[in-house]
């Protein structure tokens with residue numbers, strides 16, 4: 001990668017590494033020593049540097065706080081047995097980040113800053129990447145508007161940062177999902193496909209209602225009729241109905257890289273795949289008739305989380321036992337081996353940090 005940005009590294013004088021108990025990592029609460037920091041103003045990215053992780057000040061009028069120009073990404077890096085460091089498909093996250101930026105009228109972040117900066121940050125904090133199988137380094141790039149002006153217009157200044165967290169193995173309980181038929185996550189023409197902060201703020205109230213009713217998550221449906229399945233929480237949905245691997249499609253869902261990866265794998269393995277509208281009625285009919293043999297949420301956090309139960313219009317529908325779900329078990333096994341460098345990377349998904 002040629003570079004127009006020389007990334008200066010300001011190292012911490014006091015690493016926190018020795019204070020961390022890597023056997024009890026809680027997701028998203030321990031941060032590595034350093035962060036990437038970049039500023040955008042006068043229509044250009046100015047300064048890119050790696051600095052000690054820590055708080056910083058912004059104006060109370062910073063427009064992200066008032067009008068919500070704020071986007072992010074979530075990526076994982078893994079350490080192989082031989083110590084090599086690999087980031088899983090970060091090029092896809094970079095593209096999606098800029099798609100989100102465009103929709104929110106924010107500047108794009110060049111590859112050299114997003115990917116080049118990420119590689120350099122991981123080099124600096126490589127000791128923070130856990131090696132134990134199942135654990136990884138969660139990478140969180142994000143950008144927000146910083147102009148101190150209370151007028152609704154695109155900000156003229158932004159910050160782009162990358163912070164990272166070591167995370168342990170993620171054992172996910174099977175999910176009990178509530179089909180949401182009143183609240184809406186995203187509508188056609190809206191921002192559902194972008195990973196912007198507002199999409200999460202609006203999900204919290206309906207999700208709390210679902211939790212109060214004994215569910216784990218909301219299964220979102222289309223805004224117009226509440227008939228078609230979209231996604232659940234912060235993960236996409238994949239079903240096996242008959243012999244076909246099916247995932248909902250459209251501009252209202254967040255196009256997950258885990259989802260894309262799994263569909264690509266299914267294609268390669270010779271399954272029939274379909275990306276299309278899936279009605280809740282079709283799924284319930286399939287559960288009743290026994291044609292639904294697999295159903296799971298797919299996302300970077302847990303890769304695959306099986307769905308055990310679906311609640312719809314006051315009734316509960318039970319899916320087949322989680323053990324013995326052939327497709328999702330095969331996917332998980334393959335991805336676990338691939339991401340720790342145990343099998344050949346025939347797709348070129350592992351980006352090795354030099």
Ligand SMILES: *Cc1c(COP(=O)(O)O)cnc(C)c1O
Pocket residue numbers: 074195231233234235236254255256257258259298299300301
């Ligand atoms: C991040 C996210 C996903 C999953 O995307 P991955 O790239 O697979 O991690 C799905 N839905 C929503 C709403 C998300 O924010």
